[in-house]
Amino acid sequence: MKQPPRRSGALDEARLRQQAIGARLRQIFDDVVNEPVPDEFLDILRDADARDAGKGR
């Protein structure tokens, strides 16, 4: 159930809460973006590239 706003500042408070949630959400995402990429990714891609090049010509 939604609670009715109790005071005039309720809207501002909700906006502040949303900003905090937004900042944390970006942090959760960016934390992963900033992790070093596991070698496995590049290994797989390199192998596929080598395989394709071998087949190609």
Add this chain to the structure above:
Amino acid sequence: MTTVSRADRPDDPARDRAFKGDLVALIPHLRAFARTLTGDPTAADDLAQDAMMKAWDARASFEMGTNMKAWTFMILRNQFYSEKRRSWRQSQLDQEAAERTLVAIDDPAAPVALDELRLGLGMLPSEQREALVLVGAGGFAYEEAAEICGCAVGTVKSRVSRARRALQDILDRGEYHRDGAAASEAMGSILAHAERLSNAR
């Protein structure tokens, strides 16, 4: 499973090199998107690797100069749903961890804790979660997110706004239940509430 026939692809090593460079630069973003979809780091990396290879195999169909980030995110998302990997999300929402998170936070003035938000994010229906992540964290415009999700722009807007409301509500109820009711009871109530919210128009 069939893959794009490599014989049909125009053989262009320079184009492949450019494509590969762009694809490598996107890996961190693919990993992050996969992590938010699955909630599990290992499953997420499997998904991101699959998506990366699908993108590589389909490189001939990509139009260089268009939005490669959106294109790869779409591939990753399709991969996620085609393999019905959302079941990961269910198993990942481990009750004990959830209870620990809920009871651990006892300062009502504390800023939104990361774990709490991760947990809340996991409770959202997947289409709301992905919309919120793409727009709120992935840096996509509503139009791009709509393209990635294969739906109308208005649908993305409404999903993002419902996700924000539901998340706020989940977090608020987590706080509310901290002092009194047993944490497991709180979890049940939060889950039921999240479900009601997601079903509501």
